[in-house]
Amino acid sequence: MAKPSAKSPQLMRRVNARLVARFALETDEFTASDAISATDLTRATVLGVCADLVSDGWLEEAAPAPNAGMKGRPALRYHLSRAAGVVVALDADEHQFLARVADLRGTALGGARVAVEGRESGPDARAAAARRTIHDALADAGRAATDVLLTVVGIPAPTDASGRSPAGDRDFWSVMNAHLAEVLDGATIVENDANLAALAERAQVSDAGTTIATLLTGERLGSGLVVDGRLIRGPHGGAGEMRFLRLMFPEEQATDGFGALARDWARRELAGGDEPSTLRVLPPAELTAEDVFSAAAAGDPLAGRIAAQLGDRLARIAFALGSLLDVERVVVCGTLAPAMEPVLETARAALGSAFEPPVPELAASHLGGDVVVAGAIRRALATVHDDPLQFLPRPR
Numbered sequence: 584m585a586k587p588s589a590k591s592p593q594l595m596r597r598v599n600a601r602l603v604a605r606f607a608l609e610t611d612e613f614t615a616s617d618a619i620s621a622t623d624l625t626r627a628t629v630l631g632v633c634a635d636l637v638s639d640g641w642l643e644e645a646a647p648a649p650n651a652g653m654k655g656r657p658a659l660r661y662h663l664s665r666a667a668g669v670v671v672a673l674d675a676d677e678h679q680f681l682a683r684v685a686d687l688r689g690t691a692l693g694g695a696r697v698a699v700e701g702r703e704s705g706p707d708a709r710a711a712a713a714r715r716t717i718h719d720a721l722a723d724a725g726r727a728a729t730d731v732l733l734t735v736v737g738i739p740a741p742t743d744a745s746g747r748s749p750a751g752d753r754d755f756w757s758v759m760n761a762h763l764a765e766v767l768d769g770a771t772i773v774e775n776d777a778n779l780a781a782l783a784e785r786a787q788v789s790d791a792g793t794t795i796a797t798l799l800t801g802e803r804l805g806s807g808l809v810v811d812g813r814l815i816r817g818p819h820g821g822a823g824e825m826r827f828l829r830l831m832f833p834e835e836q837a838t839d840g841f842g843a844l845a846r847d848w849a850r851r852e853l854a855g856g857d858e859p860s861t862l863r864v865l866p867p868a869e870l871t872a873e874d875v876f877s878a879a880a881a882g883d884p885l886a887g888r889i890a891a892q893l894g895d896r897l898a899r900i901a902f903a904l905g906s907l908l909d910v911e912r913v914v915v916c917g918t919l920a921p922a923m924e925p926v927l928e929t930a931r932a933a934l935g936s937a938f939e940p941p942v943p944e945l946a947a948s949h950l951g952g953d954v955v956v957a958g959a960i961r962r963a964l965a966t967v968h969d970d971p972l973q974f975l976p977r978p979r
Contacts, residue, residue, distance in 0.1 A: 615630055663688075667687055670685055670734070677739055677803070679697070681716070710766040732770065734771045738774075741823075782807070794810050795809045798897075841926065846872045852888075862885065924947065
């Protein structure tokens with residue numbers, strides 16, 4: 584079958600429909616006149632496209648606004664249809680899956696959380712858990728699998744532009760990926776979780792061209808890099824991987840996250856001496872990083888020493904990223920971020936006194952444990968906005 588030429592009616596209808604559909608994604612409710620002003624299309628074209636998009640299930644006709652004394656028929660008004668669908672964000676972490684369903688405005692409709700067993704569970708078990716988490720999230724949102732336009736998954740592994748992870752990290756990356764782009768239903772994007780966190784944090788700053796490094800930390804440590812407003816990936820998806828830390832910190836835990844380090848260092852200190860500490864009231868097996876940071880903030884000397892060690896470590900990492908990429912801002916992300924102020928205080932002081940300027944600003948994310956799903960929703964909506972016609976319920 585011959586492809587439509589650049590001047591063919593078929594191609595022009597598609598181009599025009601894309602313009603109007605994009606406008607609809609940006610607007611709560613609009614008239615044909617609004618769409619004409621935004622797209623520079625003729626009235627006849629806009630009315631025809633809107634009729635097609637209503638027929639396709641992308642738009643609905645809204646109740647006309649009162650004429651307020653004006654003569655003639657009220658102008659037709661349109662808004663996105665419920666049938667236009669939803670997007671799904673899945674944070675497929677090592678030990679927990681978190682899914683969220685959002686409409687095409689980004690409003691959360693429902694979610695679900697499922698515990699998993701980490702790398703020991705294997706790819707098949709992780710894929711099954713991913714499907715179950717998404718199913719539960721859709722049920723919580725009152726939506727069906729057929730409503731999903733796109734699923735974006737964040738995983739703790741590098742990914743290339745096609746969602747594939749390279750071999751490496753003692754097979755951890757391949758287990759975390761679990762071929763999710765192939766085994767989940769419908770259109771699916773698999774992305775590194777720290778990259779998605781970076782997209783979420785970029786949306787928090789007013790300057791779209793800001794250069795930001797996000798540090799997604801907990802049990803592990805990864806970074807996402809937004810340079811001059813653009814996410815940096817690399818040919819294998821390895822941009823932002825923290826393997827260079829093995830040269831900076833040669834101990835076995837060089838690439839562990841701040842959560843794992845705080846917990847393990849505190850347990851080691853408590854077991855190796857009898858220094859008084861409020862942390863001793865907790866059974867060692869139940870001690871968490873949050874306990875350590877809370878004790879440090881309250882003035883506990885042992886916990887404060889650990890927070891200071893972590894702060895020095897964070898300052899070195901931030902300075903390395905700032906030196907390589909001229910990063911303006913380093914944002915610590917993840918569930919632990921709100922509790923890490925004692926660590927950030929030490930790191931800020933070290934950056935200001937022990938390193939040559941310019942040094943990056945250090946901040947804790949306000950998005951907490953939702954940062955990856957927030958970035959995944961942004962990625963999904965941006966993809967739908969880029970070419971909404973490929974996601975129409977009945978594409979032409």
